[in-house]
Amino acid sequence: MKPKVLVTRQLLPEVHVFLDRFLEVETGVTGRDLPHAELLQKVKEKAGLLSLLVDDVDQEVMEAAPGLKIVANCAVGYNNIDITYARRKGILVTNTPGVLTETTADLTWALILAVARRIPEAERFTREGKFSGWELDLMLGQEITEKCLGIIGMGRIGKAVALRAQAFRMNTLYFDHHRLSPEEEKHYAAAYAPFLQILSQADILTLHTTLTEETQRLIGRKELEAMKTSAVLVNVSRGPVVDENALAEALEKGIIWGAGLDVYEREPAIESRLLDLGNVVLLPHIGSASYDTRLKMAMTAAHNLVAGLTGKTPPNLV
Ligand code: DGY
Numbered sequence: 001m002k003p004k005v006l007v008t009r010q011l012l013p014e015v016h017v018f019l020d021r022f023l024e025v026e027t028g029v030t031g032r033d034l035p036h037a038e039l040l041q042k043v044k045e046k047a048g049l050l051s052l053l054v055d056d057v058d059q060e061v062m063e064a065a066p067g068l069k070i071v072a073n074c075a076v077g078y079n080n081i082d083i084t085y086a087r088r089k090g091i092l093v094t095n096t097p098g099v100l101t102e103t104t105a106d107l108t109w110a111l112i113l114a115v116a117r118r119i120p121e122a123e124r125f126t127r128e129g130k131f132s133g134w135e136l137d138l139m140l141g142q143e144i145t146e147k148c149l150g151i152i153g154m155g156r157i158g159k160a161v162a163l164r165a166q167a168f169r170m171n172t173l174y175f176d177h178h179r180l181s182p183e184e185e186k187h188y189a190a191a192y193a194p195f196l197q198i199l200s201q202a203d204i205l206t207l208h209t210t211l212t213e214e215t216q217r218l219i220g221r222k223e224l225e226a227m228k229t230s231a232v233l234v235n236v237s238r239g240p241v242v243d244e245n246a247l248a249e250a251l252e253k254g255i256i257w258g259a260g261l262d263v264y265e266r267e268p269a270i271e272s273r274l275l276d277l278g279n280v281v282l283l284p285h286i287g288s289a290s291y292d293t294r295l296k297m298a299m300t301a302a303h304n305l306v307a308g309l310t311g312k313t314p315p316n317l318v
Pocket of ligand 1: 053074075076077078100237285286287288289
C-alpha cells in the first residue's frame with residue numbers, strides 16, 4: 001500500500017506524475033488559500049505533507065496527523081513550520097535549497113534597477129501619455145555603477161547577488177554571522193563589514209537573511225535613519241525582516257530614497273501607505289517565479305517527500 005500524503009495545492013503536472021508513482025496523493029485546493037481548519041481536516045491519517053510557504057504548519061497541524069513522518073516544504077525558507085515541535089516529535093522537515101538561488105538573485109537585481117532608475121514609475125508616465133519629449137531632468141534616478149552595495153545575509157542568494165554586482169564594479173560590503181574565507185571574499189569581490197557600518201555606507205542595501213527571532217524587524221526606524229537619504233532598500237527575503245510601518249514613514253519623509261519589496265510583513269496584506277507611494281516598487285513574492293525554478297522547487301520537495309516515506313534519507317533535511 002502506498003503511503004498517504006497531502007499536497008496542499010495543485011503543483012505542476014509533471015510533479016504529480018512523479019508523486020503518483022510512489023504515493024497516494026490527496027491534493028488540496030488550487031487558486032485560493034487553504035484555510036487552517038481545512039488543512040487540519042485533510043492532514044489526518046497522512047504520513048506526509050507537501051506544504052507551500054503560505055501554509056502554516058504549526059503544532060496543531062502536526063498533532064492532527066499522528067502518523068505524520070515528513071513535512072516537505074516547497075521553499076528554501078521554512079519559517080512557516082514549527083521546527084521545534086517537529087524535531088521533538090521526530091517528524092522530518094525538508095526544504096528546497098540551491099534550486100532558486102540564481103532566479104532570486106536575478107529578481108533582486110531587477111528590483112534594484114527598477115527602484116534606482118524608477119522604471120515602473122517611468123513606464124506608467126509613458127503609458128499615461130505624459131511623455132512630451134526629452135528633458136534633461138526627466139525621471140532622474142540613482143546611479144548603480146561603482147556605488148556601494150550592502151548585502152545583509154551572505155548565503156547562497158547573497159553571494160549570487162554579489163557576483164552580479166561585479167558587472168557594475170560596485171564596492172560590495174556584506175554582513176553575516178559567518179564570515180567568508182579570504183578566498184571566497186576575493187571570489188565574490190565582497191568585504192566583510194559590521195552591520196551598522198553597512199547601513200551608513202550602502203547606496204543599495206539588499207536583505208537576504210532567513211527569518212528568525214533575531215532578524216525579525218532587523219530594519220526598523222533606527223536602522224532606516226542610519227541609512228543615506230539617497231539609499232535604496234531591497235527585500236526579497238521575508239517580509240517581517242523589515243518594519244513595514246517604519247519603512248512607509250521613511251519613504252514618505254525622504255529618510256531613504258526608495259525601496260523595492262517582494263515580500264511583506266503580513267503577506268498577502270500590504271501596509272496601505274506603501275500602496276500610495278511612488279518611490280517603492282511592490283512585487284507579489286515572485287523571487288523564484290520562473291517556470292524552470294518553480295518546477296525544480298516542486299520536484300525537489302516531491303523527491304524529499306518520497307525519500308522520507310520510502311526509507312531513504314531525504315536529501316534536504318533542515
Ligand atoms: C523561498 O523558497 O523561500 C522563496 O521565498 C520562494 O519564492
